[in-house]
Amino acid sequence: MKRALVISGLTVVVFAMGYIAGLRTERTRPVPAPPAPLMAEFTGKAATGPAIATAAKPSGPQAASSRSPQNRAQLVAEIERLRPQIDSYRQRLDQIDAEFDGQLAAILTPEQRIHYASGQKRRAQRMAKGFAEVAAGVTPLTDDEIDQLRQRSLSGVLWMVAPTMKHDSLVKDLKLDAEQQIKARELLKQRREKFLAIVDSTPPPSILLSRLAPAVQRIAADPAKDTQARR
Known part of the structure; x- marks a missing residue:
């Protein structure tokens, strides 16, 4: 319940x-x-x-814009306070993903295994590039960009807690047969349980801030002041 x-x-x-x-x-x-x-x-x-x-x-x-501005000082302080939990959360997610990949590979054919590994490699490279670009940027993040990074953190949560989405993607991408579909669904349910165990022991802000933490130096700066300084 x-x-x-x-x-x-x-x-x-x-x-x-x-x-x-x-x-x-x-x-x-x-x-x-x-x-x-x-x-x-x-x-x-x-x-x-x-x-x-x-x-x-x-x-x-x-x-002036009618939107409420981000409290950047408070956001940075919250990230720094929760950084150990944020780092632990990311590491445990990586561990869950690695375990799932290994278990899924065991039910795939050699051809499916190669196809899945290739797709996961591209995904990892794409994510690493995205994290690096966000962290290496020199311009301050706008309020909209901060909101977008928060949403990306939560999008990852949705993929974990709604296994049907991932299952449908696997069936379509790997063309799983009936028996493989049953086994994949069970593996996804196990992955969800492992993730929920993390949620039980992780402060919710740590999840929400996981994509923002690498760009903390770009949150502290005020984009309006940066624009004026460049003029």
């Missing part, structure tokens, strides 16, 4: 993060001009073009 609640909760969090990010983006879009007052054409008080433009254009403090 507890595990079912954890799985449901993690899934909800993943989709909630995507929804919240969408709201943050939506709030940055320009606001359209307000409609002319009702019956204004009969009262001689119809708003002119320039007046409408002026009303629609924010001024003063309202000219």
Whole structure:
């Protein structure tokens, strides 16, 4: 029962993060001009073009983005405080993945094994490149980029707690037969249980911040100040 609640909760969090990010983006879009007052054409008080433009254009403090800025100092402090747990979380995930790959290889044909190993190698290279690019960047991360890295952390969680997604991908990619599909599904369930054991012993922020930790030096800087300094 507890595990079912954890799985449901993690899934909800993943989709909630995507929804919240969408709201943050939506709030940055320009606001359209307000409609002319009702019956204004009969009262001689119809708003002119320039007046409408002026009303629609924010001024003063309202000219700044309406979105809530990231508290960068607090975020950096949280990452540094939880870094041991974040590093441990990543290492344990790698261990689970390695165990799963070995167990899956045992049920594959030689041809399937080669195909799967090749795909995993490309995936590892792609992820390593992505981590390196984020860590080596010199420009400060924008608030949107910080949100995106958080979402990537949670996307990985979804693949762990929803084995059907991974199972369907394996069936399609490796063309598993009926017996292999049954065994693969069982291996994925075992992988999920191992992951949930990690979740039970890992502070939730450690999971959420796992993709941000390598880029902590790019979070501390203010992108607005960096832009001004480059002018």
